[in-house]
Structures are given as C-alpha cells and as structure tokens.
Amino acid sequence: MIKQISVFVENKPGRLAAVTEVLTKHDINIRAFTIADAGDFGIIRMVVDKTDEAYKALKEAGFTVRLTDVLAVEVEDKPGALHRIAKALGDAGVNIDYVYAFTSEKHKALIIFRVNNKEKAKEVLENLGVLFKGEIS
Amino acid sequence: MYWNPAIERLSAKELEEIQERRLRALVNTVYNYSPFYRKRFKEAGIHPSDIKSLSDLPKLPFTKKQDLRDTYPFGMFCVPLSQVVRFHASSGTTGKPTVVGYTANDIRNWVESLCRALASCGVSNDDIMQIAYGYGLFTGGLGFHYAAERLGATVLPISAGNTARQIELMKDLGSTVIACTPSYMIYLAEYASQMGVDIAEDTNLRAGIFGAEPWSEETRKRIEEKTGITAYDVYGTSELSGPLFTECTERSGIHVWADMFLVEIIDPKTGEQVGEGEKGELVVTTLTKEALPLIRWRTGDITYIENDKCGCGRTHPRIMRILGRADDMLIIRGVNVFPSQIEHVLMQIPEVGEHYMIIVDRREDGLDELTVQVELSEKAEIDTTGDILRLEKKIAEKLKSVLNVWAKVEVVNPGTLQRFEGKAKRVIDKRKI
Numbered sequence: 283m284i285k286q287i288s289v290f291v292e293n294k295p296g297r298l299a300a301v302t303e304v305l306t307k308h309d310i311n312i313r314a315f316t317i318a319d320a321g322d323f324g325i326i327r328m329v330v331d332k333t334d335e336a337y338k339a340l341k342e343a344g345f346t347v348r349l350t351d352v353l354a355v356e357v358e359d360k361p362g363a364l365h366r367i368a369k370a371l372g373d374a375g376v377n378i379d380y381v382y383a384f385t386s387e388k389h390k391a392l393i394i395f396r397v398n399n400k401e402k403a404k405e406v407l408e409n410l411g412v413l414f415k416g417e418i419s
Numbered sequence: 420m421y422w423n424p425a426i427e428r429l430s431a432k433e434l435e436e437i438q439e440r441r442l443r444a445l446v447n448t449v450y451n452y453s454p455f456y457r458k459r460f461k462e463a464g465i466h467p468s469d470i471k472s473l474s475d476l477p478k479l480p481f482t483k484k485q486d487l488r489d490t491y492p493f494g495m496f497c498v499p500l501s502q503v504v505r506f507h508a509s510s511g512t513t514g515k516p517t518v519v520g521y522t523a524n525d526i527r528n529w530v531e532s533l534c535r536a537l538a539s540c541g542v543s544n545d546d547i548m549q550i551a552y553g554y555g556l557f558t559g560g561l562g563f564h565y566a567a568e569r570l571g572a573t574v575l576p577i578s579a580g581n582t583a584r585q586i587e588l589m590k591d592l593g594s595t596v597i598a599c600t601p602s603y604m605i606y607l608a609e610y611a612s613q614m615g616v617d618i619a620e621d622t623n624l625r626a627g628i629f630g631a632e633p634w635s636e637e638t639r640k641r642i643e644e645k646t647g648i649t650a651y652d653v654y655g656t657s658e659l660s661g662p663l664f665t666e667c668t669e670r671s672g673i674h675v676w677a678d679m680f681l682v683e684i685i686d687p688k689t690g691e692q693v694g695e696g697e698k699g700e701l702v703v704t705t706l707t708k709e710a711l712p713l714i715r716w717r718t719g720d721i722t723y724i725e726n727d728k729c730g731c732g733r734t735h736p737r738i739m740r741i742l743g744r745a746d747d748m749l750i751i752r753g754v755n756v757f758p759s760q761i762e763h764v765l766m767q768i769p770e771v772g773e774h775y776m777i778i779v780d781r782r783e784d785g786l787d788e789l790t791v792q793v794e795l796s797e798k799a800e801i802d803t804t805g806d807i808l809r810l811e812k813k814i815a816e817k818l819k820s821v822l823n824v825w826a827k828v829e830v831v832n833p834g835t836l837q838r839f840e841g842k843a844k845r846v847i848d849k850r851k852i
Contacts, residue, residue: 290801292832320804322829327802341797344834348800379803396802 283351283404284414285333286394289326290346293319301326301345308332308339314384314394327382329354329394352396354414355407359391367393370410376403422538422570423531426678427733431726434677434734439473441706442681446470446479449712452497455490456714476683476715477692481702483717487517487658496520498710508556509657519657520710526565528707529660532676533566539667539674539731540626540651542596544571547623549589551599551607552631553841554578558661559631563598572596579603580840582610590616593623598653598662601629601638602843605773608645609838619647628653628665632842633720633741633759637766641773652740656718658711659703664738669730672737679707682736683715684724687745698723700745701738719745721757749779749848751787754824758846761791761826764817770799770810774836780849787850789826791818794833 291297298317305312314329330336333349340347357363364383371378377398385391392414397403407413421427429437446467449456460466463480470479487495496503503520521529542548548567552559560578567574575594577585585607588594597604604627611618618624624646630653639650654673655663659680664673675682681704684693693699701718721744725737743757750756758777765771772794780788793814801807811828818826 288802290795290799290807290830290832292835297832318804320807323804323807325801325804325807344832346795346799346801346833348802350802 283400284329284354284394286327286329286350286352286396287333287336287340288348288350289328289340290323291326292323293321298326300343301340304339304343304345305330305336308335310336310339314382314392316380316382318380327380329384350396351400352394353400353403353407355393355395355412356390356414357393357412359385363391364393367407367410367412370406371395371397371403374402374406375399376406420538420541420543422535426676427535427539427735429678429734431734435473437678438681438706441678442473442476442704443467443470445704445706445712445714449497449714453495455486455495456497473681476681476704479704479715481690481715481717482713484517484658484719487519488515491515492518493520495713496710497712498522503710506556507558507561507657507661517658519660521660522709525660525708525710528679529562529663530565530569532660532663532679533562533655533665534570535676536653536663536665536674537566537570537572537628539733540628540665541668542567542570542572542626542628546572546595547575547593548572549575549577549585549594549597549624551577551579551585551597551603552662557841558655558657559598562655562661562663563628582607582840583614586611586614586616589618589622589624595623596626596628597624597648598628600631600839600842601634601642601650602632602839603841604629604642604646604650605638606838606840608642609773618645624648626651630654630662630665633743633747635759635763635766636740637763638773641766654720654738654741656720658713658716659705659718660708667729667731667733671729672725672739674729674733674735674737675703677735680704681706682724682738684722685717687717687721695726696723698742701741717745721745747846749777749789749846751779751789751822751824754822756789756822756824760821761818762845764821765791765793765814768814768817770796771814772796772833774838775845776836777846778849779847789822789824790829791826792829792831792836794831794836796833 311331316327318325379396381395383393450467459480502522504523505521509517550563554560626649628651642650651666653662653665683702684699687700701720701722703716705713721742722738743759774794776792778790814828
C-alpha cells in the first residue's frame with residue numbers, strides 16, 4: 283500500500299500555486315496528481331517521492347493535509363487493462379471511492395485506488411497479480 | 420488576594436446602605452448641576468426628593484449612548500472643565516464617537532476599581548504586565564496602565580499591534596500577564612508559533628485579561644490550551660470609566676464593586692427590571708463619578724447577575740459572561756440571532772479553527788441569508804470532497820439547532836480569514852434596510 287497526500291484548497295486563483303511552491307522549495311517531485319473539484323473548493327491528491335517531508339512542509343505552511351493509504355496497481359499500458367481490475371473489484375463487492383492513473387519511465391502504467399474495503403481489495407488485486415508492492419521514487 | 424479587604428467583604432446590608440446614601444446624593448447633584456438631568460427629571464415628573472431608597476430606582480429615567488451623542492461634547496458633564504483632568508473618546512464601533520471626562524477623583528476611583536479586580540485575579544507587584552490594549556483615546560491601555568502601576572506591577576506599555584515585537588519582548592522581558600482583546604491573543608499565539616515560539620514553553624506568561632469584545636467559554640478554553648495561561652474576563656465601558664471589573668480566581672462571574680456602581684438587569688424592549696437571575700440588558704448607575712455621572716446607563720450588554728457570596732469571599736454582585744449586545748443582535752428571517760451564539764457553536768467543533776466570519780445578505784427574493792465562514796483547524800483531515808460537504812452539513816445542523824435558522828457554511832483554508840488587532844468585527848451585514 284502506498285501513501286497519498288490530500289490537501290484541501292479553496293477554488294481560487296493562486297491556491298494550487300501556493301501548494302506547489304512549498305513542494306518546489308523542498309525539492310519534492312510529484313509522481314501522480316489529481317484535483318477533485320466541488321464548486322467552492324477542491325481536494326488535491328498526489329503521490330510524491332518524499333511523502334513524510336512533503337506532509338510536514340505543507341502542514342507547517344498552514345495547509346489542511348492528510349495522509350491516506352491507497353492501493354496502487356501496475357498494469358500493461360494496453361486496452362482492457364483497467365477493465366480487468368475494475369471488474370474483479372466489482373465482482374468482489376469492493377466500492378472504488380476514486381481512482382487516477384499515471385505512467386512513468388520506471389514503472390508500467392500505475393493506477394491509484396481508494397476503496398471502501400482495503401483488505402478485500404488487496405486480496406483481489408494480489409490474486410490478479412497486479413498489486414504494486416514497490417516504492418514510489 | 421484583596422486590594423481593599425474591608426470594602427470587598429462588606430455585608431449585603433452594609434453595601435445597600437452605602438448605595439442608598441450615595442444614590443440620594445447623586446440625584447441631588449445631577450439635578451442641581453446638570454441642565455440635561457434636570458430637564459430629564461422634569462420630563463419624567465420626578466424630583467430628587469422622590470428617591471428615598473433603592474426601590475425607587477425604577478422611577479429614574481434611563482440614559483443611553485444617544486444622549487451623549489446628542490449633547491456632544493460636554494452637555495452631560497456635571498463639573499466645570501477646570502476640574503476635568505482627562506478626556507477619552509469612544510471608538511464609535513456602533514455610531515458616532517462620544518467623549519467622556521474625568522476629575523482627579525474619577526481617575527482615582529477608576530484605578531481603585533481595577534486594582535481590586537487585578538488583585539482578585541492574582542496580579543501583584545511580582546508581575547510584569549504587558550498591556551497590549553490600545554493606548555490613547557481608547558480607555559483600555561491607559562486604564563490598565565494606571566492600575567497596574569498603582570498595584571506595583573512592572574508595566575510594559577506596548578499598546579496594540581506590532582505583533583512580532585510583542586512576542587519578542589514577552590520572551591526577553593519575561594511578561595507574566597497580558598491584557599488585550601481575546602481575538603488579538605489568538606492572533607498573537609498563532610503568530611508566535613509561526614515565529615517558532617511556543618508561548619507555553621518559551622515564555623513566562625501565566626495569565627491574560629481579555630475583554631473589550633464579547634467572547635465565549637469555548638474561546639477561553641482554546642486560548643488556555645494553546646498558550647497554557649489562565650484567561651480572565653474583564654468588563655468596563657468608556658462611559659463608566661473604562662476597564663473596571665474582572666473575574667476573580669473563582670472565575671464564576673465578574674465582581675462589580677457595589678459601593679461604586681449600582682447594577683440592574685432590564686428587559687431591553689420594555690425597560691422593566693427582570694427577575695433575579697434572568698437575562699437582560701445591564702443597566703448601571705455610577706455612585707461615585709463626578710465629571711460624568713450616569714443614571715441608569717443602558718450599557719447595551721446582555722448578561723445576568725448573581726448575588727450570592729462568591730467562593731473568593733467577596734460579597735459584591737457578579738455579572739456573568741456578556742452574552743452579546745442588545746444592538747449586535749441580528750434579526751434574520753425574523754429570528755433573533757446573537758453572534759456570540761454562533762461563536763459558541765463553532766468553538767465546540769474540533770475541525771473548526773478560531774477565526775470565523777458571519778455574513779448576512781438579502782437575496783433577490785427578499786429572504787435573508789446567513790453565511791458563516793470558518794477556517795479548518797489543525798485537527799481537520801480531508802481526503803474527499805465528501806469530507807468537506809459532510810463537515811459543512813454538520814456545522815450547519817448544529818447552528819440550526821441553536822439558532823433556529825439555517826446558515827450556509829463555507830469552509831476555507833486556514834489563515835485566510837481576516838485577523839483583528841483591536842476589536843474583532845466578525846459580522847458583515849450587507850442588507851440595505
């Protein structure tokens with residue numbers, strides 16, 4: 283399981299820049315990134331190389347930050363790859379809260395999941411042989 | 420610790436005798452020396468000889484802020500200016516400014532009142548007192564200054580503002596007591612932690628005397644948790660002299676010195692006295708003031724009185740925490756709402772920070788809309804948009820259960836709402852009425 287950082291931001295010009303400024307200053311590299319928006323505010327979610335340092339820096343800068351355990355799966359970058367996983371989770375009765383994906387030089391396509399039942403999902407993904415067990419760096 | 424033990428422990432009966440004697444003298448004085456009061460008495464159809472005992476008090480007409488405005492600058496003074504040694508002017512938070520004057524005796528009595536109060540919350544000549552109320556026309560700074568000096572404490576007359584310097588001197592000089600507005604104390608603590616200073620660990624501060632704006636028990640708890648100090652409430656208004664009374668170490672109400680001030684609680688709508696222990700507007704008659712004596716002064720502050728002897732041994736009545744101002748009351752969709760009620764609800768929710776704003780607007784369809792903006796606290800953990808929506812809903816539901824009005828709740832980033840160095844102005848009423 284890997285750690286994801288969530289940051290609460292108001293939906294206003296400059297708010298994202300305020301977050302990225304902190305990360306830049308601490309030389310933190312963003313691996314995966316997404317914003318969920320809900321009108322007046324949004325939630326930034328990201329996976330970074332130095333998670334603890336990023337968490338501390340953002341907290342000290344006064345942001346509302348949270349660390350969440352998320353699952354990552356590594357799949358071939360080809361048609362049907364996500365479907366196979368989504369179907370397996372659905373069949374096992376696991377609900378996906380949110381999902382986002384990224385690719386990088388080092389890994390195959392990585393997909394980040396937050397689910398309602400982590401243990402069950404872990405089991406399903408391990409059986410499929412797709413659970414990512416490495417470190418994001 | 421007593422400042423004036425003989426007076427502070429007089430029996431209720433002895434206090435009543437003093438009050439009655441002073442009240443009779445007062446009505447004679449104002450009738451003889453003030454055209455303003457003579458006219459008022461005549462309009463009310465009463466003569467000083469009608470006031471024989473404390474039970475005749477309700478016969479006397481009220482005075483209020485508008486009277487000071489109407490007679491600006493000196494129309495309510497009862498001595499010639501040759502006897503006035505100082506002016507202060509009110510901040511005009513709720514209207515045009517007003518001027519108040521003091522004779523040498525008035526200053527002495529003001530200092531006496533606040534010395535009794537400071538001693539009752541444990542301030543002594545061993546203390547270093549950082550006075551972070553504004554100095555100048557506002558009575559807060561100079562009021563505390565003179566009393567703390569008289570008490571023998573070491574005064575740091577830093578006035579309000581310049582927060583970095585406040586923290587630096589607090590550390591370097593070892594301030595043990597601070598006097599400022601509660602909202603400024605919260606700001607100061609926040610600022611200190613940004614500077615890497617932990618007030619609890621890195622300073623000698625042990626107590627704070629906070630007032631000049633309504634604040635709640637929950638705010639007290641937060642200040643105490645954040646800074647490790649003991650927070651005391653202070654009461655006074657410029658018209659009554661300035662800061663005059665504080666809580667004692669029992670912290671169950673603010674002692675009002677009955678030999679100097681006569682207090683009543685009235686229903687602000689009808690002007691009738693309310694029953695013992697009931698809430699209403701605080702009305703004060705000054706028994707020793709010379710330059711600007713006030714008869715049945717309507718303070719506009721909503722509170723109630725406790726007459727039982729206090730655990731500290733003092734016999735003087737206590738006014739309980741100020742619940743709001745009669746003129747701060749917002750009427751939203753026909754419902755009376757006090758900003759203090761909103762603060763009370765917010766400060767009970769751990770995910771909510773210390774700073775908030777209340778915005779009232781009128782929609783195009785004519786309905787009032789109440790918006791409450793809150794900052795997230797350090798305790799908030801947000802991962803999904805649902806977390807925020809659930810929090811906003813929780814706050815709105817708690818507000819509804821207390822106020823009987825739905826509020827739109829907006830959660831904002833920590834550190835983004837306005838901070839106040841003097842009196843906090845957390846209510847914005849955009850309605851054009």
